[in-house]
Amino acid sequence: MGATIKDIAKIAGVSKSTVSRVLSNNGKYSNQAKEKVLKVAKELNYQPNEIAKAMVTRKTGNIAFVIYHKIKPVITYPFFTPIISSLIETATNNNYGVFVFTERDINDPFKTIHEKRVDGVILASRINAEIVEAFKSQNIPVMLLNPFVEIENTSYVESDEYSGSMDAMQYLFQKGHRRIGFVQGFWKERYINDRYSAYKDALMQKGIEFDENLVIEVDEVSMETGRNAADAFMRLSELPSAIFAASDLLAIGMMKQFKKSGFSIPKDIAIVGFDDIEMASIYEPALTTVRVNKELMGELAVRQLILMMNMDEDQSQCKKQITLPTSLVVRDST
Amino acid sequence: MGATIKDIAKIAGVSKSTVSRVLSNNGKYSNQAKEKVLKVAKELNYQPNEIAKAMVTRKTGNIAFVIYHKIKPVITYPFFTPIISSLIETATNNNYGVFVFTERDINDPFKTIHEKRVDGVILASRINAEIVEAFKSQNIPVMLLNPFVEIENTSYVESDEYSGSMDAMQYLFQKGHRRIGFVQGFWKERYINDRYSAYKDALMQKGIEFDENLVIEVDEVSMETGRNAADAFMRLSELPSAIFAASDLLAIGMMKQFKKSGFSIPKDIAIVGFDDIEMASIYEPALTTVRVNKELMGELAVRQLILMMNMDEDQSQCKKQITLPTSLVVRDST
DNA sequence: TCGAAAAATGGGAACGTTCCCTATTTAACT
DNA sequence: AGTTAAATAGGGAACGTTCCCATTTTTCGA
Structure with a gap:
């Protein structure tokens, strides 16, 4: 299968610690070691295994977007389509993967999301305090998007x-x-x-x-x-x-x-x-x-969540409640 | 943090092997052991760690959908919106997570996808033989959706x-x-x-x-x-x-x-x-x-991919090339 | 040229599972 | 009751990383 750090170490004649240090650019290593390792890594077409990394760092690099809504297939719902699009785009550009869940597709979103071990969640629309608390109690940062109810002490992005x-x-x-x-x-x-x-x-x-x-x-x-x-x-x-x-x-x-x-x-x-x-x-x-600036809403939700995910512990420090301005677009129906 | 199998084992007074057997219902165990384990698991609100599981089983339970297309934000492109929607819905119902990638968001989709270690990929539109081969050579099952070119020996779903x-x-x-x-x-x-x-x-x-x-x-x-x-x-x-x-x-x-x-x-x-x-x-x-039955296309793409992912080795065995019928919808413009 | 400090390296545990193999317990049949 | 087979349980390696700590090597000033 794919080459591992161990394979590189063996061929390059260094320890796997050194390989890890070079590849993640974390810690001290000689130029000589760096060159050897990078050369071998390239030869073997090495692709880091994010799963193994997630195992030890306890960060999966994935987030979940959950819409608690009655409406049917929510991605096709015209208000949410651009939000989800910009959300995924922003996340991808920051090396995060996004899982999209809708209430109706899943018996227990919390269970599924928790099993997937996402680093943070964005919850939209018809949320409530218990749902939010369920995630917070597991130390999963929560960002709300256009929430129907007010939840204290929680970051959100909405429009005015x-x-x-x-x-x-x-x-x-x-x-x-x-x-x-x-x-x-x-x-x-x-x-x-x-x-x-x-x-x-x-x-x-x-x-x-x-x-x-x-x-x-x-x-x-x-x-x-x-x-x-x-x-x-x-x-x-x-x-x-x-x-x-x-x-x-x-x-x-x-x-x-x-x-x-x-x-x-x-x-x-x-x-x-x-x-x-x-x-x-x-x-x-x-x-x-x-x-409503839907694209910006998606983007800011992800940005803020990333901020929160990166400051482990004490997320309350960077709580942010954003209310985006709206603008009247005059067309032909008036 | 969250309870692990080890924690359950300690409290229930059995080995972690037994706990694993009970929870994954795989192997032999006594009724007595089962009861103890399930009781403790519930008490501790145990949530299995899919990451650790993926580490050993080499299955992440995730798939990637990649659109190789010029068009801008692809999720909002009206032809793809319902496809992606049904794709995610079908995947979710089968306990798979979906990562959506678009060519423009990402320098090298292959690299990113490979790092995320998905179990299979669905590639859409403007694909070519090299792209497909890149995945196949890594033993990642490939399903094509509405491909612009013909790739031999590869499963696909398209419309007539x-x-x-x-x-x-x-x-x-x-x-x-x-x-x-x-x-x-x-x-x-x-x-x-x-x-x-x-x-x-x-x-x-x-x-x-x-x-x-x-x-x-x-x-x-x-x-x-x-x-x-x-x-x-x-x-x-x-x-x-x-x-x-x-x-x-x-x-x-x-x-x-x-x-x-x-x-x-x-x-x-x-x-x-x-x-x-x-x-x-x-x-x-x-x-x-x-x-064009876009919903069915998304659904069948996922179903077929799941089939392929479950039969390790020899995927060629279950190759399937699906051409869906189309229907003329007469409205007011003719 | 020697010694100490700094730099580089290596060994190994840990993350939370699964799964193989061995050891123990239980059941069953003479 | 004794032997054997079957059922159950446990120990430990493995998955591929990171990261801590100990060791080795290099550097550099006296």
Whole structure:
């Protein structure tokens, strides 16, 4: 099979300690030894065995990304696709491997992850305190990504949903809209619900009375439920002049349904989404939406986790809670 | 830290051999020993160390997926997203972890993968004989997914692009089209180019003369190059009545550009795509396209690889070359 | 040229498993 | 009860590294 340090040592006529020192550039060795070892290593096409290394250093060089989410195949979910992509890219560039787990694929993510002996985990969405504690108690650094609930004393990266939603609402006001609807999924599961709060606060600040008939809750975020939401709005005696959908998938589903029912967007009804998924710019009319920097979220999550993994013990020292700014992208749906 | 077999052995009052036998259910042991061991293991919240296991069994339980492709962040590339998703799902369900590598992220995928000591690899797209041989010579089972070139004596899963393309052409003929354009990317890199062959063969069979003005090559597959292709068609003295785009991204880019230039689809020009990416059904008009079963491709690739990994030595015994059927999905663009 | 300090090297334990081989216990049959 | 076979248990090497510690070699100043 593959050559080992022992093979190199034998051929180069030095001890395996010396070979190890040369190859990992750790400790003292003579130039002569270095040359011999590197030459032989090259000849034998030596590839270090990360498994053996992991055995003694107790670092595998792998991390896990777990999405605790109801949605089906999560990698194809348009909000997560770019996050996972940038996450893997950043990790790979730093010599880390990434395991992606989704709640539904696995009976007990904790068990599986623990067996794989990852050096750290990134947990997304619908996490809770017990899950986080399970990892922390095993001394596995935890980084949260867009957590639905607040967990104290834990690093996270999220986006500023409140201010993004405020921007969306201000923009609609500026366009002259007063009667504005709101749609969102995952109602009860979110302890933090900045999008909804911002919607209500914006109305209040503008002195517009909150009308609960204009607020629709769907139990899943998809284009299908977006269509249903549009139907619900069309059943009202009077349609709102604009709708703020707290997710692009809902927004696009709604646009489809409104168009199908003969309404024109944005003439008859204006739609604003949230997330800025890829489809938002491709669909016609292109969707005005609040852009979340998904690529940066993935990247920062990995960077911060790497920081935490490298400072063994006392990770609390480098706790970091990042809230990324969002930006309103104005397109054709408003 | 975590409890080990040795800890269990000490507390249960048996040898670590016995503990190992009980936990891995391999070899003989008494009921009494079993009970004691399992009880202690539970008490200590024992989690097996897969790293140590990998060290001795020489199986890591991990596989690598490598896309040799020009395109940028490959996980977000709509053709690959569902493939990677189903690949990871299938692997996870079979207790395998998946590392995803893309050519551009990594200087030398072979080196990295080899260091990670995966049990097998799935290689996609623009592979070549040397790459495949590099893995095979290290006794790492190789499974190809949608390979651009033919590699002898190697298992693969692909889709029947020739017959899918034929179906598309037949359908256009049936709709009365005679003057049909063709667009594709990655021209020179494909040794196998069934889509283009089918286009030409279909014309010939129908007795329509091949007109190379109606064939456009783009050097990258994206909506942007699709737009360019549409522009190129519009510069012709006479527009074809239909265009077969060998990729949905190109098709959608073209539709966008045609619409922007005031043409109506399918009234002024009909468009057929290939792949059936998610956007194909969402964009309006919804795209008629040749559906490739991407989910099944990912699943079968993993299943076959697992088969190969489990039969140590003599993998040639279970070589399998799978060509999945495609199906024409008729929507609104034709 | 000698001695001490510095530099380089080597030996071997450790990481947590598995698995082979040997030793012990138990069972079974005369 | 005695012999043998079968069942169970234990000891220890091995997997390929790293890293500590002891030993050897080199360097350099007096």
